[in-house]
Amino acid sequence: MTTQNVTKADIVIIGGSLGGCTAALSALKMGKQVIMTEETDWIGGQLTNQAVPPDEHKWIESFGCTRSYRNFRDNIRKYYKDLFPVTQKARENDRLNPGTANVSRISHEPRAALHVLTEMLAPYVNSGKLSIMTEHIPVHAETKDDAVTAVTVQGLRTGKQLVLQGAYFIDATECGDLLPLAGVEYVTGAESKQDLGEPHAVDGPAEPQNMQAFTYCFAMDYIEGENHTIERPAEYDFWKDYQAPFWPTKQLSWYGLVPHTLEPIEYSLFPEPGRFSLWEYRQIIDKDNFEEGTYDSSITIVNWPQNDYWLGSIIDVSEEERQHHLYMAKQLSLSLLYWMQTEAPRPDGGKGYPGLRLRKDVVGTEDGLAKYPYIREARRIQSLSTVTEQHISAQPESPLTAAVPFEDSVGVGCYRIDLHPSTGLNTFIDISAYPFQIPLGSLIPVRVKNVLPASKNIGTTHITNGCYRVHPSEWNIGEAAGHLSAYCMTKQVTPKEVRENKVYLTEFQQLLKDQGFELEWPHTHSV
Template sequence: MKEQTADIVIIGGSVGGVAAALAACRLGKKVILTEECAWIGGQLTNQAVPPDEHQWIEQFGATRSYRDYREQVRRYYRTFFPLTADAAVQPLLNPGNALVSRISHDPRVAHAVLQAMLAPYEHSGRLRIFTGWKATGCEADNGQVRAVTVTQLGSGDQMALSGRFVLDATECGDLLPLAGIDYVTGAESRLETGEPHALEGAADPMDMQAVTHCFAVDYLEGEDHTIDKPKDYEFWRQYQADFWPERQLSWFSPQPRTLKKVEYALFPRDGLFSLWNYRRIIDKELFREGAFASDITIVNWPQNDYWLGPVIDVPGEERLRHLEGARQLSLSLLYWMQTEAPRPDGKQGYPGLRLRADVCGTDDGLAQQVYIRESRRIRARFTVKEQHVNPDCTGTKLAAPFRDSVGIGFYHIDLHPSTAGRNYIDVESVPFQIPLGSLIPEQGGNLLPACKNIGTTHITNGCYRLHPVEWNIGEAAGLLAAFCLNRGSMPSDVHEQGSLLEDFQRLLQDQGIELSWPL
């Protein structure tokens, strides 16, 4: 078996994994980054999820490097795309003019920009990136990871990776069970956490948020791009959960905050919420005539949320069955829209909807992996609970302050329907901080979380899981590992020793990480 060593090994090329690699390389560390998909970038790329962000993102509330990423996306479009004269001078160009994001953009652009940001370190030899490799083994003791075995998907070749620090930046927290790190899954009990929206009864580790297999489409009126009928179409055509107001393949779903039945529209009409504009990544009106025959949009809607079972900590066959179920649901949604979906003109179906496999870089047209909203979460030295971020609990317009802040973020508490058959939980939150204690396992050691696997609960994961927060988490983890290498200390020392914590927080601020919200 081949052996590779570095100062820091990052398993998982998620949004957090990329941010961690950038941060550690900036401080001169040698880094190995692995990713099981063909593309690095997680939510932004291989899951095809345009950024969900808060309303102040253009001014504050994100790290300098995340803001640099956003500006490089805009620069990419200005440099290589035939924008209209008006669009080219928009300082806050939003390529898709989506309802969900101030900078909705193509996953291929996201991947190109992330590769470019990492390129100087990769070309110098400071960074080595291995795509198509998955963690399959770990040599560890009492929280101290000595080596991680990764296996190349397809060939079965293996490598042993070792470093002074190991970061788990996988979408599901894959290293935690391999390394014997204590962790939590699913929904906690209110008796355990005291959270107003936690389960009233016993905790349920299998109660996790739905996953979604996203895909991209454009629309060519008058053409027929109907896909082959998916094998599970008849099941999904009839399926209706007992908490859902109509069949899932319909234009109706619960409004997440009120749970009242609401009607959606594909294209804008009659004041209805347009699913087409929701996560649109190309607004063809921003580009010169003829550049795009159609808008392009990402389908990540209530209609293709899959909640029939979890994909974490279940036997391999069951996991594959649910992953295929999510895939079949998305294909069935597309087929239903192409053939049977009611139209305002009284007809049925939009056969001109064209699956854009090129956008996702796959043969079947769907994203390279499902969108994972909820990961395994470390049992941390400090766990962020709803009481810290819900304004009904804090009684203020800001969340509970943390002396050990390593960043900030904001998003409402947004939980999609769950594998236990629970409906949306959508609750206000307030601008919050990311405490260092939530990044340090109770056991200590040299493994750090760098994705959605920090010390949150099922409830607070709902506001800590979005793109800019995950980037901040990964960046803070990468800087923490580099700082500890420079100081000859451990993350637990930084958390416990006031002088070390102050020095680390100064480093974070020097690197462009905001530790508190402006009043």
């Protein structure tokens, strides 16, 4: 190792996901020097380069998230009100939802999130406290005595490698890519019922390659009377004929399953009486919130059951297999668009909506698909404590009346246990859950002392990942990881010591409260 290719910081964050951004923000607030890498050219993970508007619980406007997440939401609204000609009604709405999506109370464009996250980090970039290295991936890690001493990253455009050294390393990649490089013990896929006794785990042996579907999202609008039909995708015939064994009909159709009942459901594209509108599901711009002429059309994100890809995993497989599944997932999304433009049944008896326009500019790519696939399930650390279904389930057969409390709570979250179809060709698992806490033990690896997770890679199971994976929870997890690494550096203690020493734990939890964390829920209602 030569000195000219080594860069040092207090904390090195591998991955600029949503959790990576908040880990950086919290560590910087505590006076630490931070380097953050990112595989794409947009930081922000699922909010930006994956084009997924926030999945949030119904109490989000009042409680159930950190202060900084609430500030982020406020700044999204400010972004639109300050820079866009919104209507007077929208301007006076303190809870403006730019897209009026029914999945989110603050659905918005990926570039809006990128703008706000960049602004939140800007003071530290400008002061030299934070270095952001986009289009870099980790390729190697050096370890000694159960600790990581350096991580080598490589520029995707330049091919050049750089060695990053730090006291703490945070894995904020979407798939947990640092874990195998650093020798951190981890699990993937579906656990067996025999492992942790979860009622909805798989029968028989564990299935490490059985993971939730991933999705290449895209944005589209609709210009009546115009023809924006894309070129016929190369794999269109395959996807037009494909039907999963658990699906009621062909995947390219207006039919799907109600996740929690598994009953067939017929969707509609645009609002129709008695049907669920896919357009309104993840609409990120409602043109009626803006003065006439601002937008030609409302804009929606296509992240639907029809373009979930479950024919193979992209984690712990050969590069050839990974590239094949990424390609086929892209072909699925493009085939869905082409089908909608040319063959989809319309209520008037006709076929196709050629006015559907792929909005490449919204996601910032040449092919019109998000820069990175929406990853629902990553490698998960083997941690000091693992959150299981029995901790949070609100199923009728569950003995719980609230989620099991964790004395080492570092935050809260709330979402149904929501698993999309998986690569094992298993259908939805969607069950009620209680609002839950995030235990510090789920952020601490069993052996490695100075690596922390900041995303979907904490100590959950295949089942509980289904509710810990959404935006507010990932934000909280990353923010807690940043504070924890900085606190450990300052106190010269390990994360395990913080959890096991009552004095340290109490002090650390008070630090989090002072920073606007909520560590417990004021109620026990399930979702």
